Amino acid sequence: MNLPQQVKVGDELPELPIPITARQIVAGAIASQDFEDVHHDKAAANQKGTPDIFMNILTTNGLVGRYLSDWAGPTVRIRRISLKLGAPNYPGDTMVMSGQVTAVQDNELEIAFKGKNGLGNHVTGTGYLTLEESA
Amino acid sequence: MNLPAVAIVGLGATEFSKNSGRSEMQLACEAAHAAVQDSGLTGSDIDGMATFSMDNNWEIEIHRQIGGQELRFFARTEFGGGGALGPFAHAVSAIQTGQCQAAIIYRAMNERSGLRFGSGEIMNMNTLNPDMIHFSHYFPTGFMTPAAWIAMCTRRYMHKYGATSEDFGRIAVSMRDFAASNPAAFFYQQPLTLEQHQQSKLIADPLRLFDCCQESDGAVAFVVTSLERARDLPNTPVEIASVRQCAVPASRQITPFYHADIAHFPEFDALSCDLFRRADTAPNELDFACLYDHFTPAILPQLEAFGFCAPGEAADFVKDGHISRGGKLPVNTNGGQLGEAYIHGLNGIAEVVRQMRGTSANQLERSDQALVTAGAGVPTGAAILRKQA
Amino acid sequence: MNTALSDLEQAIEPLRKRYIGQRVGPYLAWNKVSRTQIWQWCAAMGDTHPEYLGGETAIAPPTMLQSWTFRDVHGDYAPGSTDQNTYEVLGKLDELGYFGSVAVSYDQQYLEYLHEGDHVHSFSTISDISALKNTALGTGCFVTELAEYFRQDKTLIGTATITYLKYQPNQTSTGAPPSSPRKIERIRPVENTDSQHYWQGLRDGKLLIQQCSDCDVSRHPPQPMCEACQSINWHTVESTRRGKIYSFTSIHHPEIPPFDSPNCIVLVDLDEGVRIAAQITGVKYDELKIGMPVRANIVEVQKGLSLPIFEVEQ
The missing domain is CATH 2.40.50.840 (OB fold (Dihydrolipoamide Acetyltransferase, E2P))
Known part of the structure; x- marks a missing residue:
């Protein structure tokens, strides 16, 4: 668990490799109620010009949330996530999450994060967290 | 040996953009045709062609389309932007020796909308050509952009003389000031502050975004012929008073890492004296200069190599305003490749021609004699151009 | 901008006038926030944060925000939702040839966490349709949607700004579908007899x-x-x-x-x-x-x- 007073700008979050499988992509799409065919139907994805099904943005967002809150511990509140998508997450790849603390004010933190796969950066962005005092 | 003098008599250019929307060949044809029309000659008068090895347009294709008849001289120069003055050296020699009468020098590139040199994808292929054999020692490590290569020299310059990123910023500010009043410049009406420069993102430490020239589409072409013939043509002749190319033993193709001291560009140091001697002039007799500015720090060792200031004093020379508007040696009055466009150095040479004709957007009071340079950090060249009555 | 792009721009201008700034809704959630749906999300994301499922009342991961009021698997909105389709403009862009669609950025603010039993509704506004741009995928424009999410007591619990790229895929000379994605590797050195x-x-x-x-x-x-x-x-x-x-x-x-x-x-x-x-x-x-x-x-x-x-x- 991280206490606000222990966190400082420049601290790095431990890397987290996430295997990208068809199962992960489909499970994320369904859990996020996203039934667009490019997230579960390879033939349909091919027709739209991509080589395989690929992860939807909500799953990416969910994985980012998991990465940030796992690091920050049980007292975290995620206030905002702002992200940009780059290289798609296709089955068979691995996305490695990394992050760094870029601002600390009182109990509010700003984290620059990145998820990199074999094609480049899948996601880059900033997470804004509040660490509540534990009860 | 008293060789006949050679002059630039025609200038043509396309617009500079981020997406020309047409082929490099069309750009080359448009610029070359405009240069011929500007010169007062016709396509059938052109019997020589010279360009860069990196240009993707064969000489014969352009020559045929601009109405050329027999092509008697064609030549190319290697080493990227270091080749900007080689074509002039070739054309001058060919005209002086009677191999041809009038030559076109051209460069056309869709460097922004096509293959971007700074993308890390430059020559991404796997063949046994000399480029790949050479770059094999850099590409596999990700050391594969011109900014990163030149940053190594910049770091040593900083280490040797204490120059700072702000010193480079002042160069960018000066160029962007000229660009802001040049309607042909990409950064027309967009001056830059030192603060904006300092806040711009790191590209290859210590180079920041605004230390880097732009990525551009466009073409520039010139017509050169003997000064004797030039006097019968409509434009003020711009004499190529001297032109020199140079490489030294440790020179490499844009990976200048093996000189004993990489803070300087030894190619310029080596050719400087001879260049002035052949033109029978001296640094303090020049009115302005167009120096190759792929990256801002490259200006500093050039100011020193050509004797405008002593080694290590270029940052102060810039700080004192000498290269800026109203300074004693205005540099890159078109805004340079940082502010106008990056056409591999040819647009800087075009600016010298305009200044001498009195048609620059930032016209100087006195613009009779100027220095122009080709790429820095590569085997390169330089020339002194002189206005003729 | 070159002339070709400015001609195409003219077809898009009417869409801007018609759709930008129009707030549509409400869109209702099919279901109240439930432990089952939270469990499914956490399982799919591998999220084991104790706060979500560890207590007596399940708390939803805030990143679930947008999923609550999505259409169901048949493409239908929950009963009580507006008939207006906030994505109609995307269909119009499809018709103009910009049928490629990809989400490029996402900005979510989480004001309140949702608890089991909460019932969400949302409103949506198209906030911008950009000028046409040449992108790596093809020529197209960026469409930005602002969605606002409310609890049953009308408290604003979060907002999401989503930008989509609608594009005309680049034509390739072969027209063949792309093969499997190629992992990007380091450029290999060329080895000749000298090296x-x-x-x-x-x-x-x-x-x-x-x-x-x-x-x-x-x-x-x-x-x-x-x-x-x-x-x-x-x-x-x-x-x-x-x-x-x-x-x-x-x-x-x-x-x-x-x-x-x-x-x-x-x-x-x-x-x-x-x-x-x-x-x-x-x-x-x-x-x-x-x-x-x-x-x-x-x-x-x-x-x-x-x-x-x-x-x-x-």
Whole structure:
């Protein structure tokens, strides 16, 4: 668990490799109620010009949330996530999450994060967290 | 040996953009045709062609389309932007020796909308050509952009003389000031502050975004012929008073890492004296200069190599305003490749021609004699151009 | 902008007038926030944060925000939702040929966490349709949607700004569908008769420096003739891989896959008297200094490709 007073700008979050499988992509799409065919139907994805099904943005967002809150511990509140998508997450790849603390004010933190796969950066962005005092 | 003098008599250019929307060949044809029309000659008068090895347009294709008849001289120069003055050296020699009468020098590139040199994808292929054999020692490590290569020299310059990123910023500010009043410049009406420069993102430490020239589409072409013939043509002749190319033993193709001291560009140091001697002039007799500015720090060792200031004093020379508007040696009055466009150095040479004709957007009071340079950090060249009555 | 783009722009302008700024809704959630749906989300994301399912009342991960009021698997909105389709503009862009669609950015603010039993509804506004741009995927425009999410008591619990790129996919001459995605690897060196020994040496775990057999001058990178005495006789010596940083840079932009960013590169004057360019790891880019003692490890960075990678010598 991280206490606000222990966190400082420049601290790095431990890397987290996430295997990208068809199962992960489909499970994320369904859990996020996203039934667009490019997230579960390879033939349909091919027709739209991509080589395989690929992860939807909500799953990416969910994985980012998991990465940030796992690091920050049980007292975290995620206030905002702002992200940009780059290289798609296709089955068979691995996305490695990394992050760094870029601002600390009182109990509010700003984290620059990145998820990199074999094609480049899948996601880059900033997470804004509040660490509540534990009860 | 008293060789006949050679002059630039025609200038043509396309617009500079981020997406020309047409082929490099069309750009080359448009610029070359405009240069011929500007010169007062016709396509059938052109019997020589010279360009860069990196240009993707064969000489014969352009020559045929601009109405050329027999092509008697064609030549190319290697080493990227270091080749900007080689074509002039070739054309001058060919005209002086009677191999041809009038030559076109051209460069056309869709460097922004096509293959971007700074993308890390430059020559991404796997063949046994000399480029790949050479770059094999850099590409596999990700050391594969011109900014990163030149940053190594910049770091040593900083280490040797204490120059700072702000010193480079002042160069960018000066160029962007000229660009802001040049309607042909990409950064027309967009001056830059030192603060904006300092806040711009790191590209290859210590180079920041605004230390880097732009990525551009466009073409520039010139017509050169003997000064004797030039006097019968409509434009003020711009004499190529001297032109020199140079490489030294440790020179490499844009990976200048093996000189004993990489803070300087030894190619310029080596050719400087001879260049002035052949033109029978001296640094303090020049009115302005167009120096190759792929990256801002490259200006500093050039100011020193050509004797405008002593080694290590270029940052102060810039700080004192000498290269800026109203300074004693205005540099890159078109805004340079940082502010106008990056056409591999040819647009800087075009600016010298305009200044001498009195048609620059930032016209100087006195613009009779100027220095122009080709790429820095590569085997390169330089020339002194002189206005003729 | 070139003329071709400005002509196409004219077809898009009416869409801007019609759709930008129009707030539509409400869109109702099919179901109240439930432990089951939270469990499914957490399972799919591998999220084991104790707050969500650990207590008596389940709490929804805030990142679930947008999923609550999505259409169901048949494309239908929950009963009580407006009939207006906020995505109608995307269909209009499809008709104009910009049928490619990809979400490019996402900005969510979470004001309140949702608890089991909460019932969400949302409103949506198209806030921007950009000028046409040439992108890597094709020509198209960016459409930005602002969605606002409310609890049953009308409290605003979060907002989401989503930007989609609607584009006309680039035509390829073959028209064939793309094959499997290609993992981006380092560019492999070209090995010819002058340099093969060097690359093979690295595969064997050795950094080999060429040395003239006649005048003993060392050289790097490899070349066939000694520039000091013009001899073509040479042999190699194994480098101690120790030296000092002569110059350095760190490459921040563009990020070039598969390399980490920043990618720190050093020129090292090796103890053998030659200079070599290589990566350095294990040190922050702003801690590099000229003169630092360094030592290289030979690392197999890719199958069949080994490189010297330096680290600072303690």
